[in-house]
Amino acid sequence: MALIxxxxxxxxxxxxxxxxxxxxxxxxxxxxxxxxVVILSAQGDTTDDLIEKAGEISKNPSKREMDMLLSxxxxxxxxxxxxxxxxxxxxxxxxxxxxxxxxxxxxHSHARIEEVAADRVRKExxxxxxxxxxxxxxxxxxxxxTTLGRGGSDxxxxxxxxxxxxxLCEIYTDVDGVYTADPRIxxxxxxxxDVSFDEMLELASLGARVLHNRSVELAKKYNVNLVVRSSLxxxxxxxxxxxxxxxxxxxxxxxxxxxxxRISVMAVRDIPGVAHKIFSLLADADINVDIILQSxxxxxxxxxxxxxxxxxxxxxxxxxxxxxxYIGAKEVSFTHDVAKISIVGAGMANHPGVAATxxxxxxxxxxxxxxxxxxxxxxxxxxxxxxxxxxxxAIHESFELGTK
Amino acid sequence: MALIxxxxxxxxxxxxxxxxxxxxxxxxxxxxxxxxVVILSAQGDTTDDLIEKAGEISKNPSKREMDMLLSxxxxxxxxxxxxxxxxxxxxxxxxxxxxxxxxxxxxHSHARIEEVAADRVRKExxxxxxxxxxxxxxxxxxxxxTTLGRGGSDxxxxxxxxxxxxxLCEIYTDVDGVYTADPRIxxxxxxxxDVSFDEMLELASLGARVLHNRSVELAKKYNVNLVVRSSLxxxxxxxxxxxxxxxxxxxxxxxxxxxxxRISVMAVRDIPGVAHKIFSLLADADINVDIILQSxxxxxxxxxxxxxxxxxxxxxxxxxxxxxxYIGAKEVSFTHDVAKISIVGAGMANHPGVAATxxxxxxxxxxxxxxxxxxxxxxxxxxxxxxxxxxxxAIHESFELGTK
Numbered sequence: 001m002a003l004i005x006x007x008x009x010x011x012x013x014x015x016x017x018x019x020x021x022x023x024x025x026x027x028x029x030x031x032x033x034x035x036x037v038v039i040l041s042a043q044g045d046t047t048d049d050l051i052e053k054a055g056e057i058s059k060n061p062s063k064r065e066m067d068m069l070l071s072x073x074x075x076x077x078x079x080x081x082x083x084x085x086x087x088x089x090x091x092x093x094x095x096x097x098x099x100x101x102x103x104x105x106x107x108h109s110h111a112r113i114e115e116v117a118a119d120r121v122r123k124e125x126x127x128x129x130x131x132x133x134x135x136x137x138x139x140x141x142x143x144x145x146t147t148l149g150r151g152g153s154d155x156x157x158x159x160x161x162x163x164x165x166x167x168l169c170e171i172y173t174d175v176d177g178v179y180t181a182d183p184r185i186x187x188x189x190x191x192x193x194d195v196s197f198d199e200m201l202e203l204a205s206l207g208a209r210v211l212h213n214r215s216v217e218l219a220k221k222y223n224v225n226l227v228v229r230s231s232l233x234x235x236x237x238x239x240x241x242x243x244x245x246x247x248x249x250x251x252x253x254x255x256x257x258x259x260x261x262r263i264s265v266m267a268v269r270d271i272p273g274v275a276h277k278i279f280s281l282l283a284d285a286d287i288n289v290d291i292i293l294q295s296x297x298x299x300x301x302x303x304x305x306x307x308x309x310x311x312x313x314x315x316x317x318x319x320x321x322x323x324x325x326y327i328g329a330k331e332v333s334f335t336h337d338v339a340k341i342s343i344v345g346a347g348m349a350n351h352p353g354v355a356a357t358x359x360x361x362x363x364x365x366x367x368x369x370x371x372x373x374x375x376x377x378x379x380x381x382x383x384x385x386x387x388x389x390x391x392x393x394a395i396h397e398s399f400e401l402g403t404k
Numbered sequence: 405m406a407l408i409x410x411x412x413x414x415x416x417x418x419x420x421x422x423x424x425x426x427x428x429x430x431x432x433x434x435x436x437x438x439x440x441v442v443i444l445s446a447q448g449d450t451t452d453d454l455i456e457k458a459g460e461i462s463k464n465p466s467k468r469e470m471d472m473l474l475s476x477x478x479x480x481x482x483x484x485x486x487x488x489x490x491x492x493x494x495x496x497x498x499x500x501x502x503x504x505x506x507x508x509x510x511x512h513s514h515a516r517i518e519e520v521a522a523d524r525v526r527k528e529x530x531x532x533x534x535x536x537x538x539x540x541x542x543x544x545x546x547x548x549x550t551t552l553g554r555g556g557s558d559x560x561x562x563x564x565x566x567x568x569x570x571x572l573c574e575i576y577t578d579v580d581g582v583y584t585a586d587p588r589i590x591x592x593x594x595x596x597x598d599v600s601f602d603e604m605l606e607l608a609s610l611g612a613r614v615l616h617n618r619s620v621e622l623a624k625k626y627n628v629n630l631v632v633r634s635s636l637x638x639x640x641x642x643x644x645x646x647x648x649x650x651x652x653x654x655x656x657x658x659x660x661x662x663x664x665x666r667i668s669v670m671a672v673r674d675i676p677g678v679a680h681k682i683f684s685l686l687a688d689a690d691i692n693v694d695i696i697l698q699s700x701x702x703x704x705x706x707x708x709x710x711x712x713x714x715x716x717x718x719x720x721x722x723x724x725x726x727x728x729x730y731i732g733a734k735e736v737s738f739t740h741d742v743a744k745i746s747i748v749g750a751g752m753a754n755h756p757g758v759a760a761t762x763x764x765x766x767x768x769x770x771x772x773x774x775x776x777x778x779x780x781x782x783x784x785x786x787x788x789x790x791x792x793x794x795x796x797x798a799i800h801e802s803f804e805l806g807t808k
Contacts, residue, residue, distance in 0.1 A: 016460035050480070054487060056420035061487040068498050069483035072476035076454070079473035083458060083465040094472050098502070099547050120547070143503050143524070 002167040003125070004029055007039040007135065007157035012172060012231045013077050014044030016084075022172075022231060023084035026130060030090060035125045037164065039135040039157040040081055042073025063108035067137070067147045071097070074134035074153075081132045092130040095120060097137035097145070102156065104138035104146045111138055111146035113155065113218075116163035133160060151212020158215040162222035169224050171211060172231035177238030178203060178210055180401035181254040185389045188402030192252060194239040199252045202344040202378045216240065251345040251354065251399045254392050258339045258385060260290070261313040262370065264305040265320060267330035275304060277327050278320070285319055287312050291340070291373045291380065301330075305371060307382065310336050338370060339388040342380040343395060355379050361398035367391050406571040407529070408433055411443040411539065411561035416576060416635045417481050418448030420488075426635060427488035430534060434494060439529045441568065443539040443561040444485060446477025467512035471541075471551045475501070478538035478557075485536045496534040499524060501541035501549070506560065508542035508550045515542055515550035517559065517622075520567035537564065555616020562619045566626035573628050575615060576635035581642030582607060582614055584805035585658040589793045592806030596656060598643040603656045606748040606782045620644065655749040655758065655803045658796050662743045662789060664694070665717040666774065668709040669724060671734035679708060681731050682724070689723055691716050695744070695777045695784065705734075709775060711786065714740050742774060743792040746784040747799060759783050765802035771795050 006026065013019050030036045050069050054061045061069075078094035085092035101117030124131045135153025138146050148155050154171055161169035178200065181189040195203070197220035204213045210228050219226045219240065229237025268274045275294065282289055287308055295303045308316055313336055320332045341362075348354050358379055362369055367390060371382035383391050396402060410430065417423050434440045445451075454473050458465045465473075482498035489496035505521030528535045539557025542550050552559050558575055565573035582604065585593040599607070601624035608617045614632050623630045623644065633641025672678045679698065686693055691712055699707040712720055717740055724736045745766075752758050762783055766773055771794060775786035787795050800806060 016457070019461060053420070053480070053484060057423060057484055058487040058491040062490055065483045065486045065490070065498060068486075068500075069480060072479045072483075075476045075479070076457070076473060079469045079476075080457060080461055082469045082472070083462040086466055086469070087462040094469060096472075096549075145500075 005161040010041040046073040071137040098139040102138035110149040154215035261336040267301040339385040361394040365394040409565040414445040450477040475541040502543040506542035514553040558619035665740040671705040743789040765798040769798040
């Protein structure tokens with residue numbers, strides 16, 4: 001008898017009909033002789049509606065109270081799912097994060113899981129019940145409700161799978177799995193049979209928004225067998241697992257991210273401590289930086305460029321401008337007309353031809369590269385945002401990803 | 405420094421504006437130098453909306469899951485209220501029934517409070533915070549969420565007032581307090597300054613739906629100072645307290661209840677055990693009986709009449725008809741064109757003129773009495789439902805309740 005953890009997102013449980021469909025799917029897994037633990041997000045727009053309610057009352061509500069408010073959304077969906085399963089003749093029980101024993105730190109709205117005391121879940125499984133757990137939420141040492149922030153339900157699923165030593169953790173989404181490129185752009189994009197944790201981490205952070213990074217990190221740490229698959233069909237998904245053969249080079253996919261803006265701080269003095277000043281300022285203002293590039297010094301100055309989320313562009317430019325003197329820079333330039341294209345694959349570092357192939361594909365498609373950044377398992381290029389689709393197609397073709 | 409418990413109903417917190425108004429009122433009490441604990445119901449139609457959601461999924465959802473579902477409603481209103489108070493510059497914290505430590509029995513949807521461990525509330529009060537508690541909910545020994553059923557938030561308020569040894573428990577409603585009669589019927593109905601627990605119990609069960617009986621019983625048991633007042637104005641409400649002078653007769657008010665149907669089981673044999681058969685049948689079918697009257701035997705038969713809630717009339721008649729032989733009765737007669745008029749007042753039993761005055765008032769108004777039932781502190785008459793208003797006015801006038 002295997003123990004399977006399944007996670008379904010908010011759109012999969014948006015209304016009574018969808019809840020009933022997912023219930024059927026859960027029951028199928030149970031009838032195949034498995035113990036089943038299900039993690040759910042809040043229904044459809046519930047979370048947004050609750051945020052709106054709070055917004056009518058306070059411009060800056062306490063994070064503790066927001067957690068109290070928002071966690072009610074998952075509580076609703078788990079209760080409804082337990083009813084739907086019972087309606088189809090099977091025993092189910094819903095549990096809140098608190099009831100499961102998902103202990104977190106005290107950082108409301110972005111809590112991290114510290115411990116999962118899954119005794120209650122085990123007990124209910126032993127009774128033969130299907131256990132439905134509210135995702136996204138936990139409890140701190142005061143017994144206060146916390147929420148886990150973006151991707152929280154994925155994280156709940158993986159953490160619970162780790163605590164229960166589950167045989168499999170299935171993340172159900174509206175796509176079939178992880179693809180070599182966005183199928184909406186590249187017609188012959190191919191679904192990957194498997195991908196390593198590290199590759200998945202790069203893909204996720206590069207905009208292939210299938211799995212949230214926190215859950216992948218957790219799965220890697222506890223070696224949880226993770227599968228991404230669609231709740232709309234029975235297709236096999238993509239298995240995310242420990243890497244098997246680091247030496248064997250394989251480009252896993254082409255990812256892109258349009259939610260990007262580039263900022264360059266021009267002509268800073270070429271002395272120690274300048275980068276520290278800039279990025280401390282950004283960190284204090286809670287601005288997440290993605291790629292950082294520093295030019296080689298020209299004379300006694302150099303340029304420092306970085307990318308951030310597009311929504312933070314104005315704030316960031318203001319911040320830098322107010323501190324030009326402190327940083328010791330002349331001026332700041334910026335653009336939001338950029339996008340990031342990346343190829344991801346373990347073993348890339350040992351195959352020098354990879355970068356060249358990517359750059360050649362972009363050159364032949366007449367696409368200018370604004371910035372380049374590399375890691376052990378990925379190469380990212382900044383290009384003009386109008387050229388994203390063309391770039392993804394060209395690179396996907398050049399590595400013959402559709403036919404492998 | 406006094407400790408005051410306040411309870412506000414669902415319509416008082418139905419939208420952002422009303423939440424802000426109630427927040428202001430709570431803060432006023434706090435600024436007068438009191439510690440304040442507030443119990444809230446779910447906003448406006450939230451509970452009905454959740455019941456509808458469940459109804460779309462299951463015709464007969466598990467009560468445990470209904471409790472899980474419905475308790476989210478109060479969780480939402482307490483979080484919003486804590487935000488609203490913070491927005492006006494004061495410190496507040498919201499707590500669920502579970503976090504407060506409201507321990508109940510295991511009867512989902514109609515749980516009874518067994519113990520209130522109010523340490524967390526006391527701690528937060530000591531920090532100077534206004535404490536906002538989700539009404540209507542508790543937790544059983546399994547850590548599962550339970551709800552208290554009808555009037556649950558009133559019950560939460562009184563139980564918490566008892567546990568905290570609060571100086572006062574204020575129940576805010578949309579009326580000014582307890583009246584000598586329904587002000588919509590009797591123009592000179594007078595608001596009572598005070599009323600005893602027992603009188604309030606009779607008034608509540610007789611249809612003066614201001615306070616739920618469970619909360620009054622609890623208040624009586626723990627001698628909680630209870631005040632019923634309006635959240636819409638600053639008028640003094642009605643104090644519900646221990647009776648002070650039982651000998652002094654005083655009619656407190658005229659109550660009526662239109663949600664009534666009368667059933668008579670005719671010509672049952674005048675032998676022991678017949679009433680037991682009838683009312684066991686009803687109890688097993690979960691039908692609540694109010695007044696029961698048995699005629700004096702005529703020859704070897706007698707009639708047994710009783711009143712029930714109007715919505716249960718069809719089911720009850722069916723039930724009796726199916727069991728006529730078992731009961732040993734000839735036939736069943738029934739009507740829903742009746743209403744119950746009652747006068748309530750401690751010490752009534754020692755003042756023989758009271759019943760006569762009531763009957764005289766009805767006679768002079770040409771109103772026929774169908775049934776009469778009396779207790780230590782009340783006299784109830786069944787009259788035709790079209791004559792309710794006339795009856796209430798006549799009785800109110802005959803006891804000069806408007807001018808006392």
